[in-house]
Amino acid sequence: MDRVVEAGLPIWRFYIGLQLIHPQLQAMGFMWRRGEPVQAIARGYGIQFTPAYIGSPMQEAREQARPVRYRLAELNESNHEVLHEVRAAGGTDYYALSMRISHGRPMPVVTFATDHEGGFSAADIDDMHRLIDMMGAVTEMHIEHSIADTVANTYLGRQVGQRILNGAIRRGDGEEIRAVLWFSDLRDFTGLNERLQPSEVLELLNNYFQLVGNALAAHGGEILKFVGDGVMAYFPAEDALFLPMVTAGALNAARQVIGDIEAANEARAAGGADPVRFGIGLHVGTVTFGNVGTEDRLDFTVIGSAVNRASRLEGLTKALGVQVCASADFNEVCMQPMKSLGTHRLRGVPKPVEIFTLPD
Template structure:
């Protein structure tokens, strides 16, 4: 916009609103003021039902598909609050118009404000209209990139999503990595499905997943996938020297989940709701990280005996009466002290293995 101002168009303020495909946001606004950096303004779901949007020039432009213009020195009480706010900041003339792009869905809306006493001239309005037309192709590219990035990160996780976007999309593409594997699962999920309404099960699952996801993200882990009521996650350890830190991060995440779910269970008990019970299995090993599936339908996942071990360890938590079961391999590289539970058999593993848990 600095170049537009330098060309003689007296723009003081510009706003562009873009509809998103995003799990938390409905739209994103970008606000530029002369002499200031661009400000990003996230718009949560439901913004269209608030007074900030209803009756605003943005709604008028988007729903009627035409430009609007308001001289701010002749506003009345009937005009929308945003126009009065812009006037109070020094604006004199407000011009907003739709940006026509090929993408389906709500169109982007652009608004310009000047603080020049005489407002925008007709030539200024024509220049700004041409500018928005020229911006359309670039904006559409930005939207497409944002959608691809959001979908990849939402459904695959940030690290895996970026691998896919960077080209790791062929069946059989993969690499071996060393990682801490996490598998957590709700207990008695079948019983919960029988006793609760579907909406209650969905709410319980989402709350549980959120607490697990928060803990993993806070300590360096990333969710690979949800498997029914289970969470498969990993903590990458590119170098064995980092394993003490990575395993510590996994244990800290487990402690956070335990504490957060205990707090959530207190609230659930007070409301007469079912308590959440769960187990966590932790193992460390080498896995293959890559694409499996058919030629035209792929899944990016981790494969290897280490993944199976983490799942089997989680399955042992209920029998041993603990919330965390970790392998001897995990304990060997973990700097934090753990408590041995003795040797036990894991399904599919030929010999008994020593199991560890959090200390008392």
């Protein structure tokens, strides 16, 4: 827009609204005003049902598929509030139109405003149409990149998503990494399914997953996948020197989940609902990050005995009456004190292993 102004177009304000494929946002707007930093304006789901959108020039241009123009000196009380805001800020003329893109997605709508005393000339309008046609291809490239990035991060996690987008997409591609493995699971999930309505189960699961996800993200972990009512996650440790910090992060995440779910259970009890109970298994080991599946349908996952042990440790929490079970390997590199629960057998592991839990 700075370059457009230098080229002679009297643009004072420019806005573009992009429809998104995003789990929390329906659209993102970008506002440029001459001499000011660009503003990014997030639009949540349901924006189309609010006064901010209903009756606006954006709605007119999108739904009527035609340009919309308002001479701001001629506004009346029935005109949308955004037009009055632009006029109050010094605008004299306002023009909105759709930007043509392919793939049948909702077209971005752009708006121009000028503070030039005479408004836009006919030549200015022609130039803005040509400008939008030239911007379309570049804008679409950014939209496609945003969609790919969002979908990969939403379904695979940020780190795994970036690995996929960077080209790790062939079956058999793999990389060994050392990491702290986390496996958490709800207890009596089968019973909850029998006692609750499907909508209640879905709400419970989403609330539980959100609390676990928040704790993991706050302490350096990332969800690899949801397995039914279970969460498989990892805390990467690129160097063994970082393991004390990484294991501390995993324990802090576990403490946060315990505290948050205790608070949630108090609210559930007040409403007469069953408490949520869960277990967490923690282990340190080397795993293979890689693609498995068919030639045209892949899953990016972690493979190795460390994954099996983390799952088995979680399964032991119920028998031992604790919420966290960690392996001796985890305890060995963890600087935070832990309490030994003695040696126990893990299914599929030949020898008994020492199990540790939180001291409190």
